[in-house]
Structure formats: structure tokens, C-alpha cells
Amino acid sequence: MALYDHFIGGKSVPPASNEYFESENPTFGQPWARIARGTEEDVNAAVVAAKAAFPSWSGLKPSQRGRLLYRLADVIEKKAEYLAEIEVRDNGKLYAEMHAQMRYICEWYRYYGGLADKIEGHVIPTDKSGIFNFTRYEPLGVIGMVTPWNSPLLLLTWKLAPALAAGNVAVIKPSEFTSASTLEFMRLFEEAGFPPGVVNTVTGFGLEAGKPLVDHPDVAKIAFTGSDISGQKIYEAAARQIKHVTLELGGKSPNIVFADANLDAAINGVISGIFAASGQTCIAGSRLLLQRSIHDEFLERLLRVAGSAKIGDPMRKETNVGPVATRPQCAKVLEYIEIAKAEGAECVLGGGRYQGEGATSELFVSPTIFAGVKNSMRIAREEVFGPVLAVVPFEDEDEAYSIANDTAYGLGSGLWTSDIRKAIEGSAKIEAGTVWVNTYRALSYTSPFGGYKRSGIGREGGVEAIKEYLQTKSVWICTDPVVENPFIMR
Structure with a gap:
């Protein structure tokens, strides 16, 4: 060695x-x-x-x-x-x-x-x-x-x-x-x-x-x-x-998708926000806030794209999701998945250790999505730091920002809309150091982050x-x- x-x-x-x-x-x-x-x-x-x-x-x-x-x-x-x-x-x-x-x-x-x-x-x-x-x-x-x-x-x-x-x-x-x-x-x-x-x-x-x-x-x-x-x-x-x-x-960043958003772009942004780097980023968009009028359609399309992710050796070009970095962290992620199930959240994708094709160790966790999540659940309040997404529905702008800000954290956030008013007003109302509008995980040496x-x-x-x-x-x-x-x- x-x-x-x-x-x-x-x-x-x-x-x-x-x-x-x-x-x-x-x-x-x-x-x-x-x-x-x-x-x-x-x-x-x-x-x-x-x-x-x-x-x-x-x-x-x-x-x-x-x-x-x-x-x-x-x-x-x-x-x-x-x-x-x-x-x-x-x-x-x-x-x-x-x-x-x-x-x-x-x-x-x-x-x-x-x-x-x-x-x-x-x-x-x-x-x-x-x-x-x-x-x-x-x-x-x-x-x-x-x-x-x-x-x-x-x-x-x-x-x-x-x-x-x-x-x-x-x-x-x-x-x-x-x-x-x-x-x-x-x-x-x-x-x-x-x-x-x-x-x-x-x-x-x-x-x-x-x-x-x-x-x-x-x-x-x-x-x-x-x-x-x-x-x-x-x-x-x-x-x-x-x-x-x-x-x-840490963070428990909200990724808010309004009904007027470009849904294809939003789906890619949601996946980038939570499944890139196996969810092991402080800015992970681990809470997906979906407007009720598009909730079912968006979730169905999201599941198709997320479910197609290739899991395996991170040195391979075709791999989308690699292992969790450490054994303690892997155990923590798996524990939070079980906590979410016990709380009554509905596991609609993944939900445990990945043991399929491409798994070369015990440290792979399947990209996991929980629907029917209440913002009071631990899966929505505590940082998991893994490929686990909690989907929380909302009715209107006021409820979206209320849910988004109902957290001890305030690192990153995402907002998806085609309405410039929502973009400007939302970026002011969200309590976070970074607000991404119609994008996610964009960082630069020229811009402050915290x-x-x-x-x-x-x-x-x-x-x-x-x-x-x-x-x-x-x-x-x-x-x-x-x-x-x-x-x-x-």
C-alpha cells in the first residue's frame, strides 16, 4: 500500500x-x-x-x-x-x-x-x-x-x-x-x-x-x-x-418546482441536486417541494429518469452514481432510510443497499425517493448526506416558502419557474445563502458562498x-x- x-x-x-x-x-x-x-x-x-x-x-x-x-x-x-x-x-x-x-x-x-x-x-x-x-x-x-x-x-x-x-x-x-x-x-x-x-x-x-x-x-x-x-x-x-x-x-436545501416551470429542466436539476456525488454534498437538494397540480406527473417522470441511473465503478465514463464514501456514512444513510419508512413516508424508488450489477463493495446505496413526506418528519429535517430525496407537496407560493424556510439550515436552495416575478420575489423570501433559479449546483470562484x-x-x-x-x-x-x-x- x-x-x-x-x-x-x-x-x-x-x-x-x-x-x-x-x-x-x-x-x-x-x-x-x-x-x-x-x-x-x-x-x-x-x-x-x-x-x-x-x-x-x-x-x-x-x-x-x-x-x-x-x-x-x-x-x-x-x-x-x-x-x-x-x-x-x-x-x-x-x-x-x-x-x-x-x-x-x-x-x-x-x-x-x-x-x-x-x-x-x-x-x-x-x-x-x-x-x-x-x-x-x-x-x-x-x-x-x-x-x-x-x-x-x-x-x-x-x-x-x-x-x-x-x-x-x-x-x-x-x-x-x-x-x-x-x-x-x-x-x-x-x-x-x-x-x-x-x-x-x-x-x-x-x-x-x-x-x-x-x-x-x-x-x-x-x-x-x-x-x-x-x-x-x-x-x-x-x-x-x-x-x-x-x-x-450542513444543509437541508429545498428545491422548489412550480407548475409553470420547464419540467424537463427541473427534473434534470432535481437529479443533479440530490443524486450527483451520491448526494454527498452540503448543498444537496434533499427536499423536493412540488406544487400539487403537477405533483403526480412530475414524480412519475422523475422516477423514470432517476431509475435509469447507472451505478458502479466511478472510474467508468458510463457510471452516474458511485459508492458512499465511508462505512460510517453508508450506515447512517441506510439508517435514515429505515427511519423514513417507519415515519410513514412512501418509498417509491430504491430504499436500501444497492447489490445489483456494478456493485463492487457493500458501500453502494440505491438512489432513493420518498413521497408523501411531511416537513415535520426527520427525513425532511435532518441532513442525510446521501442519495435520498424527500418529496413534499405544496399548494401555493406562500406555503412553498413557509416549508422551505421551516428548517434549521440555510445553505442552498433551488427555484424552478418561468415567471420572473416568482424568481425575484422567491429569491428574496428564501432564507439561504445561495438561491439557484432554473439551475442547481452552479458555483464559481467569482461568487460568495456560505x-x-x-x-x-x-x-x-x-x-x-x-x-x-x-x-x-x-x-x-x-x-x-x-x-x-x-x-x-x-
Whole structure:
């Protein structure tokens, strides 16, 4: 099996404990790599390396940082196929999607490379005479980044590109289920010419490596993507030291289809929203809200298309749905399917483990659709993070938005209509960080992404994201040497 050590100070470093753990290929249900099992000692070493690199990295001319990010993008582009293969081995997502992601993340580094020398303060026309006041934006320092298993390098890039452009340094703790691609990625920084210590990775489990990173006094900020429960714990821990945080958490996103929608387009959007990536995305459109007048027709057509999905090896071009990424997650998805059945929801497609043609392990779950769902059911309220769709009927616009917003989450949402009024008014009424109208799962480095409510804090993507990794300093320069009364505030 492949052997992966930590990446600290620009080189591979074995774990202080000399212990490793296995990473499983979910497609075949077999271990394929051994990953360094990190501890607090490894985290400390990584933070020390990052902290040592910070003065020189933040001291570079912004245009120099930008050029390095451009160089990194070029290197990633050359390695896109290899990185995609590693991710498929680790999490079982379709190679076609992973390869597209690897090619697309280059644009994040180019975008933020271009922004690096455009971080501008302001001269402020204050109401004080004899004062020159201006602001400047400065990097935070060492950023701890905790990333998930569903799209490891894409979701890391959303954090890393703006953080580096802003002059910060990083210590990364990837998911223990999908660490290999991040460690392979680390090798590209040396090839691109980055100074050692600017980017570091410690692998391992949450309590052993993640918690020491979150708690480390020299880490200025934690950027996390994952479940809302884990995010809450990180938020609480960060609050004890008044650390900055960006939290991109879970969702129970509504996909609303009105009777006047283009039904063919809506069916494709619904399928993309829930069955792409085997439903393992935070923005999964896991609640389909259908207007009653088209409910039966739409559901019948949806079942035909969803039922034709080809399940199997994600490396094959013809495959539409691969395995669930991890054994614990597969067990969780199957448990929620049984919960939905017990609650009285009607299973009209799938409904369990997939064991048909193409199944090469026990980690395949059939695309599953439940009809007759009430929004009070657990299947409609809790994040399943798998290929399971809950169909909830509604009568009119008011009821649609009431159901859509009746959730603890607010990450993504979809709205399908040919009425421009509904599109504009609906996008204002839905409580979510992203509203897609007549499309779904569209994302770009140019646009901010993040959640309302329990779906998170802060934004990733766009110009706004770089501000998440900066702090504002106000500078007051007195040009009047005369201080009339030192006991009175100026």
C-alpha cells in the first residue's frame, strides 16, 4: 500500500508516534494506503513551521505572492488527472466530476493570485482637523484549516487560495477518510516555488490532531467545512480564545418546482441536486417541494429518469452514481432510510443497499425517493448526506416558502419557474445563502458562498472571501503639533 507522512516545513515528516492508519477505497471496500496518525506533537511542529514562515511570506510584495499562486495553478493543471484519480480512490466520487474539479480549482488560485495586489485600504475624510486617517488590511497569521471527505481539494482551495493571497500561512487537517489527495497536493507547492512552511498538513483523527489544531494558541483562525454538530464544537472551542472562524456547515436545501416551470429542466436539476456525488454534498437538494397540480406527473417522470441511473465503478465514463464514501456514512444513510419508512413516508424508488450489477463493495446505496413526506418528519429535517430525496407537496407560493424556510439550515436552495416575478420575489423570501433559479449546483470562484442559520458563518468565494482572512487597522496621523487640552478627547 501507498505510505503517506505529514507535510511539515516543506518536507514529508513521519508521525511522532510512528503510527499509521489505513485509508479504504470505497469502490472496492479495501484499504489502499497507510496515512500518518497525527498527535498534538505533530500539530505543534506544523504550527511552529508555519509561524516561522509567516514573516517572510506576509512580507513578500503582494504581486510576488500572486505570481506564486499563478505558478501553482499551472502545476495543478498538469497534475489534474493524477489528483483526480487519488480522490476517486479515497472517496469514490465520479472520476469525471473529480477531474473537472481538479481543472477548475486552478481558476481559484489564478483569481486570488490576481487579487493579491489589489487589497487596498482607504483614506478616510474624518471630522477631525489636523488628522490624516487611513486604513490598511493585514493578514491574520496562522490559519488552521479542517476539511471534509466529500471534495477534499476543492473545499481546501476555497480556504487556501484567499488565505495565501492575503499573506497568511496554513496548517491543514484533512478528513481521516480522505487525506491522500491533500498530501499529494502538498508536493506541488515545492514545485511551484513556495517557501517551506507556508503550507503544512497534519493527518489523523479529530480528537488526536484536529482538536490540538483548533486549540493551539498560535492559530489565529479556523476555517472548517463539515457537519453543523462538529462546526458548533469548533465554534465553541474557538470562542474560548476569541479566534476568527469561517464555518461552512450542513444543509437541508429545498428545491422548489412550480407548475409553470420547464419540467424537463427541473427534473434534470432535481437529479443533479440530490443524486450527483451520491448526494454527498452540503448543498444537496434533499427536499423536493412540488406544487400539487403537477405533483403526480412530475414524480412519475422523475422516477423514470432517476431509475435509469447507472451505478458502479466511478472510474467508468458510463457510471452516474458511485459508492458512499465511508462505512460510517453508508450506515447512517441506510439508517435514515429505515427511519423514513417507519415515519410513514412512501418509498417509491430504491430504499436500501444497492447489490445489483456494478456493485463492487457493500458501500453502494440505491438512489432513493420518498413521497408523501411531511416537513415535520426527520427525513425532511435532518441532513442525510446521501442519495435520498424527500418529496413534499405544496399548494401555493406562500406555503412553498413557509416549508422551505421551516428548517434549521440555510445553505442552498433551488427555484424552478418561468415567471420572473416568482424568481425575484422567491429569491428574496428564501432564507439561504445561495438561491439557484432554473439551475442547481452552479458555483464559481467569482461568487460568495456560505450559509444562513446553522449552515455556517462567513463566506467563501469572490472578493468577500479574501476579507475573511484579513484584519483592518485604522491609522491616525496628527499633522497639528498643538494639543490644546490633553484631558479632552480630540
